[in-house]
Amino acid sequence: MVLKEMLARVEERRKAKNLSKRQVGILAGRSGDLIRNWERRAESGKPVERGADNEAIDAVAKVLGVTGDWLREGGDLDGDSLKLTQSTDNITYVPLFEIDAIECRGDRLHVPNELKAFGFPSDFLRRLTNSPYQELCVVAVRGEAMVPVLMDGDVVLLDRSRNSTDRDGLFAVGYGSAVKIRKLDRAPNGFQVSVLAANPAYASYEVDTDALHVVGQAVWIGRRV
DSSP: OBHHHHHHHHHHHHHHTTOOHHHHHHHTTSOTTHHHHHHHHHTTTOBHHHHSOHHHHHHHHHHHTBOHHHHHHOOOOOTTTBOOOHHHHSEEEEEEEEGGGOEEETTEEEOOOOOEEEEEEHHHHHHHOOSOGGGEEEEEOOSSTTTTTSOTTOEEEEETTOOSSSSOEEEEEEETTEEEEEEEEEOTTSSEEEEEOSSTTSOOEEEEGGGOEEEEEEEEEEOOO
16 A cells, blocks of 8 residues: 555545644654655655554554554544544644744744644634634743733634734734734824733833734633632
């Protein structure tokens, strides 16, 4: 069985699980580039046993809710081939970043390869936002600039499709090279926006809208009690 045919089954199950290729690799305990590495090897027509090791295949199969044998060999997807669990079928995984690791480089945003994923019940996530999961990320907050709205160690779900200054709210924004979470208030003239820290010990400022890079709007906050 060639690797390309196995990857077609991976793709089928990956889409059914609403997972990105990178998320599959990470959740399998491997590199986020695992599936793309397999795809590169598949282009040369390598058989499964030469393009992917069995341990990695079994780990990916577990993430995708099937057996390793079904991934390798195919066949009917019956009860014996499925390993469905509530923890994978009803969970949408969103990449998790440390906010300090996100940088603005000129007019481009540099987001590191995600090393972790944050799981949300899929129904709950749909109540928070209608945006596709590819537009979402979770960031871990550091610092005290947004106390008491946000505490050090809180996690925030960002909707990256909401990346303009045409609304007020809580946003991850880049000004200079750093990315921070701040409250945005639009000026009446529409050309400037106030970038506000909740903690009065930290500076707030007003900038031109075209000097501000909006990463996304906060749609959910998680906090340890």
